[in-house]
Amino acid sequence: MDRLLEEYTELIDHKLREYFKTVLEEEKAYHPFIGDVFAQVEEFLLRKGKRIASCSTLLAYKGYTGEIKDIIDICVGIELYRHGILIHDDLVDRDEKRRGGDVFHKLFTYEDRFGESIAVFYGNILFSQALKTLFESNFDVNCVGTVIQLFLEDYKAVNESQTLDLLFEHKEPTVEEWYVMASKRAASLFKASMLTGAILGGAPAQDLQILKEAATHIGYSFDIQDDIIGTFASEEQYGRSTGGDILLGKKPLHIVYAYKLANRDLQQELRDIIKAKKVGAEGIDRLKKIIKECGALAKTKEVSKDHASRAIKLINKTAMTAESKNFFNDLIDFVTENLDWYQ
Amino acid sequence: MDRLLEEYTELIDHKLREYFKTVLEEEKAYHPFIGDVFAQVEEFLLRKGKRIASCSTLLAYKGYTGEIKDIIDICVGIELYRHGILIHDDLVDRDEKRRGGDVFHKLFTYEDRFGESIAVFYGNILFSQALKTLFESNFDVNCVGTVIQLFLEDYKAVNESQTLDLLFEHKEPTVEEWYVMASKRAASLFKASMLTGAILGGAPAQDLQILKEAATHIGYSFDIQDDIIGTFASEEQYGRSTGGDILLGKKPLHIVYAYKLANRDLQQELRDIIKAKKVGAEGIDRLKKIIKECGALAKTKEVSKDHASRAIKLINKTAMTAESKNFFNDLIDFVTENLDWYQ
Numbered sequence: 001m002d003r004l005l006e007e008y009t010e011l012i013d014h015k016l017r018e019y020f021k022t023v024l025e026e027e028k029a030y031h032p033f034i035g036d037v038f039a040q041v042e043e044f045l046l047r048k049g050k051r052i053a054s055c056s057t058l059l060a061y062k063g064y065t066g067e068i069k070d071i072i073d074i075c076v077g078i079e080l081y082r083h084g085i086l087i088h089d090d091l092v093d094r095d096e097k098r099r100g101g102d103v104f105h106k107l108f109t110y111e112d113r114f115g116e117s118i119a120v121f122y123g124n125i126l127f128s129q130a131l132k133t134l135f136e137s138n139f140d141v142n143c144v145g146t147v148i149q150l151f152l153e154d155y156k157a158v159n160e161s162q163t164l165d166l167l168f169e170h171k172e173p174t175v176e177e178w179y180v181m182a183s184k185r186a187a188s189l190f191k192a193s194m195l196t197g198a199i200l201g202g203a204p205a206q207d208l209q210i211l212k213e214a215a216t217h218i219g220y221s222f223d224i225q226d227d228i229i230g231t232f233a234s235e236e237q238y239g240r241s242t243g244g245d246i247l248l249g250k251k252p253l254h255i256v257y258a259y260k261l262a263n264r265d266l267q268q269e270l271r272d273i274i275k276a277k278k279v280g281a282e283g284i285d286r287l288k289k290i291i292k293e294c295g296a297l298a299k300t301k302e303v304s305k306d307h308a309s310r311a312i313k314l315i316n317k318t319a320m321t322a323e324s325k326n327f328f329n330d331l332i333d334f335v336t337e338n339l340d341w342y343q
Numbered sequence: 344m345d346r347l348l349e350e351y352t353e354l355i356d357h358k359l360r361e362y363f364k365t366v367l368e369e370e371k372a373y374h375p376f377i378g379d380v381f382a383q384v385e386e387f388l389l390r391k392g393k394r395i396a397s398c399s400t401l402l403a404y405k406g407y408t409g410e411i412k413d414i415i416d417i418c419v420g421i422e423l424y425r426h427g428i429l430i431h432d433d434l435v436d437r438d439e440k441r442r443g444g445d446v447f448h449k450l451f452t453y454e455d456r457f458g459e460s461i462a463v464f465y466g467n468i469l470f471s472q473a474l475k476t477l478f479e480s481n482f483d484v485n486c487v488g489t490v491i492q493l494f495l496e497d498y499k500a501v502n503e504s505q506t507l508d509l510l511f512e513h514k515e516p517t518v519e520e521w522y523v524m525a526s527k528r529a530a531s532l533f534k535a536s537m538l539t540g541a542i543l544g545g546a547p548a549q550d551l552q553i554l555k556e557a558a559t560h561i562g563y564s565f566d567i568q569d570d571i572i573g574t575f576a577s578e579e580q581y582g583r584s585t586g587g588d589i590l591l592g593k594k595p596l597h598i599v600y601a602y603k604l605a606n607r608d609l610q611q612e613l614r615d616i617i618k619a620k621k622v623g624a625e626g627i628d629r630l631k632k633i634i635k636e637c638g639a640l641a642k643t644k645e646v647s648k649d650h651a652s653r654a655i656k657l658i659n660k661t662a663m664t665a666e667s668k669n670f671f672n673d674l675i676d677f678v679t680e681n682l683d684w685y686q
Contacts, residue, residue, distance in 0.1 A: 031523055033510050034503055088467070092460040110513055117435040117509050120463055121502040124431070127467070128498040131474075135492050141484055148491065149478055155471040159464040160377055166460050167376050170453055180374055 004327050008058050009051045011068075012075045016046060019076050023129075040107045041122060045083050047099040052331065053193040054078040060197030060211065063324025070138045071197060077133030078193055081151065084126030085158055085189075091119045092162065093248065127155060139200050147196050154192040157184035169249030178256045186226070187219025207318045214314035217307040218332060224304040225335050227252030228297070232288060243284035247277050253303065257296035266290050301339045308336045347670050351401050352394045354411075355418045359388060362419050366472075383450045384465060388426050390442040395674065396536040397421040403540030403554065406667025413481045414540060420476030421536055424494065427469030428501055428532075434462045435505065436591065470498060482543050490539050497535040500527035512592030521599045529569070530562025550661045557657035560650040561675060567647040568678050570595030571640070575631060586627035590620050596646065600639035609633050644682045651679045 020042040028035030054075035061071040089095075090103040097103060105119035131151060134144050161184035168181065194215045198208055230245050231254065246255060255274075259267055270290055273283050291297050315328045363385040371378030397418035404414040432438075433446040440446060448462035474494060477487050504527035511524065537558045541551055573588050574597065589598060598617075602610055613633055616626050634640050658671045 030503065031507060031520075034506065037506060088463050092456075092463055094456075113435075113437075114509060114513075118506055120431050120435060120466075121506050123463075124467070124470070124502045125499050127470070128495040128502075132492070132495050135488065135495075141488055145478065145484055145488065149475070152471040152475050152478075156468050159467045159471075160373065163377065163380060163461055163464050164374060166457060170457075177374075 002330075004059070004323075005050055005052070005055055005331075008055045008068075011072060012051050012054050012058070012079065013046065015072050015076050016079060019133075020046075037108075037118060037122065040104070041083075041126070044087075044098075044101070044104050044107070045079060047101055049099050051075070051079060053082050053189055056190065056193045056328070056331075057197040059324045059327045060194045060203075060320070061201040062197075063318075063320030064198060064201030064203045064207075066321065071200065073133055073137050074139075074196060074200065077130045078196065080126045080133065081130035081155075081192075082189065084123045084130065085155075087119050087126065088123040089162065091116060091123075092166070093245070095244075143200055146199055150192055150195055150199070154188050157188045161185040161188065165250065168251040172259055173251055173256055175253070175256055175260065178251065178253055182220060182223055182253075183216070185219070186223040187216045190215040190219040190222070204319065207320075210314050210318050214311045214318075214328075217311035217314065218328075218335075221304045221307040221311065221332065221335050224253050224300055224307070225338055228254060228300065228304075228339065231291070232297075243287060246274060246287065247279065247284075249274065254291050254296050254300040257299050258291045258294055261296050261299065262290060262294035266294055304339055305336050308332045345673075347402070347666075348393055348395070348398055348674075351398045351411075354415060355394050355397050355401070355422065356389065358415050358419050359422060362476075363389075380451075380461060380465065383447070384426075384469070387430075387441075387444070387447050387450070388422060390444055392442050394418070394422060396425050396532055399533065399536045399671070399674075400540040402667045402670045403537045403546075403663070404544040405540075406661075406663030407541060407544035407546045407550075409664065414543065416476055416480050417482075417539060417543065420473045421539065423469045423476065424473035424498075424535075425532065427466045427473065428498075430462050430469065431466040432505065434459060434466075435509065436588070438587075486543055489542055493535055493538055493542070497531050500531045504528040504531065508593065511594040515602055516594055516599055518596070518599055518603065521594065521596055525563060525566055525596075526559070528562070529566040530559045533558040533562040533565070547662065550663075553657050553661050557654045557661075557671075560654035560657065561671075561678075564647045564650040564654065564675065564678050567596050567643055567650070568681055571597060571643065571647075571682065574634070575640075586630060589617060589630065590622065590627075592617065597634050597639050597643040600642050601634045601637055604639050604642065605633060605637035609637055647682055648679050651675045 020038070024035060024038055024042065027038040057078050058068060058071050058075055061074075062068050086098065087104045090098055091105045095103050096106065104122065105115040108115035108118055131148055134147055134151075137144065139147075161181050164181035165185070168178075173181070191212055194211050195208060198211050203211070227245070231243055231252065233242055245252065255270075258270055262270065270287065273279050273287050276283065279287075311332050312329055315325055315332075318325070320328075363381070367378060367381055367385065370381040400421050401411055401414050401418055404417075405411050429441065430447045433441055434448045438446050439449065447465065448458040451458035451461055474491055477490055477494075480487065482490075504524050507524035508528070511521075516524070534555055537554050538551060541554050546554070570588070574586055574595065576585055588595065598613075601613055605613060613630065616622050616630050619626065622630075654675050655672055658668055658675075661668070
């Protein structure tokens with residue numbers, strides 16, 4: 001996977017640079033400041049990172065066609081889409097850092113409100129420009145229509161999921177309720193990315209159904225892993241302070257399970273730490289200890305691994321080429337191996 | 344115009360109610376809170392008002408086909424689109440009231456951040472749902488594709504315009520720069536609304552070009568009038584406190600002209616009032632007096648009327664039916680007559 005991911009990440013980054021070169025000229029011509037903002041968008045999108053979502057689109061497409069030529073333009077759209085969502089997400093979560101740099105809404109001068117407003121507008125612009133790349137592609141109008149509808153549905157889903165994520169800051173969701181939220185989160189992005197590649201690659205209807213299910217499991221597995229990293233990785237590993245999401249009141253699955261599995265005293269202690277918010281390194285250490293000792297961490301890892309193994313079984317049922325199947329299998333293995341770093 | 348506007352507003356409101364009935368059931372089934380938020384969206388959209396944008400779509404369509412049956416579903420999409428933009432706009436401008444009720448981001452409990460975040464998400468959802476209505480319509484896939492692209496372009500334009508509007512809070516734009524911003528604001532919404540009706544109604548290519556120009560002039564005329572109302576209407580007439588936009592640092596055309604036409608002392612006084620922000624009724628009265636006395640109000644009215652008369656000439660060049668032409672002519676007259684209320 002690593003070799004493929006690196007190779008295709010480079011190809012997609014190259015296309016992204018081409019895209020920005022063209023658009024930047026247009027934006028500058030409209031108004032210099034609009035050009036400046038778009039240059040910030042470019043810097044934000046081209047920060048170093050693995051392009052897992054758009055590479056999933058690419059490999060799903062290649063898995064049915066053996067080719068990659070026409071899909072790379074669509075991968076640009078996938079990255080625009082994903083980063084538009086991230087810009088709004090970081091704004092709402094009051095994050096500070098993203099992929100080794102400032103979050104988008106902190107990249108501007110004047111007061112906070114200025115950058116925050118620009119983040120609202122440019123999250124919007126990235127969504128509209130993502131859909132535009134589909135119309136400008138070489139694919140036929142019916143396929144493009146199907147994919148656009150997929151993205152409209154996905155965008156609604158992601159925004160609803162984020163609304164519930166926000167609601168959960170003010171309540172203690174059950175495991176079932178957590179799934180209602182998460183079913184429309186990462187699960188949703190993987191579905192949109194993989195199905196885009198498969199639909200445009202002409203995958204048979206039955207494979208679209210299997211991939212939809214597989215993508216959902218990959219999404220859960222990733223999401224759960226990502227949340228565990230957020231709480232348990234050290235600041236050097238993670239690039240931003242750990243436990244921050246929880247102290248904001250977020251309810252990742254390992255917290256949901258901790259409330260379920262811990263005894264009443266530990267539950268109360270957990271609640272007190274989360275409510276206190278500014279608890280320092282000591283508080284976060286205590287929080288981690290409770291999550292581990294009540295068995296919530298182990299249970300959550302087990303759930304993530306279960307989703308991963310279901311995803312692998314489903315991927316292997318499809319008619320994709322061995323190369324694409326291997327890519328997705330390795331991607332999923334990578335997630336589950338990652339989990340074992342956090343004891 | 345009034346009779347048509349009333350008749351079609353009622354028809355569109357009826358369709359909107361049907362739309363919300365269906366969607367609300369789905370949303371409630373997903374999660375009760377998501378159902379609650381959507382009920383707020385419904386209340387927000389169905390507040391009493393004239394549906395000028397969607398009626399423009401309807402009348403443009405009827406002007407080429409003589410029918411209205413299929414276009415009403417699209418009018419629902421236009422209203423979803425417009426209100427999604429309003430939700431983000433009110434959020435960014437920190438407005439308090441909209442059409443006789445609280446702005447959308449003030450409709451929720453918990454802290455301010457909760458409602459503000461939901462406003463980001465539901466502005467997004469309304470945009471995606473607006474585009475979805477086009478796919479669910481009876482129009483053919485190529486026409487739908489053309490209209491979707493129009494909306495993607497328009498959405499980008501509106502968001503760029505709002506970015507410049509925000510930038511202008513921190514500088515003093517020239518008349519030319521004001522036009523760069525305004526060319527993508529109301530002008531843009533009118534273009535999208537009218538062209539949608541005309542494209543779906545099968546208008547000849549040459550009419551599309553004329554309507555595009557006409558819509559731009561209507562947009563300017565409306566925008567300028569709207570800003571004048573914002574500064575000069577009394578609180579009873581306007582439904583919210585007057586002059587607020589200016590004290591936020593906004594630069595409507597009458598302020599841009601005031602900086603251009605006033606003598607140096609008055610310019611400085613204007614600058615001081617705007618900088619001081621909380622100046623009370625006395626400060627706002629002084630502000631109005633300066634705008635009038637330096638000739639900026641008269642000049643701005645003249646410009647709005649000039650755009651209006653150009654729009655009328657263009658509308659009359661099209662092949663639309665007399666009924667539709669009359670509708671647009673009356674709409675434009677209404678704007679210019681409105682201007683004379685403010686002395």
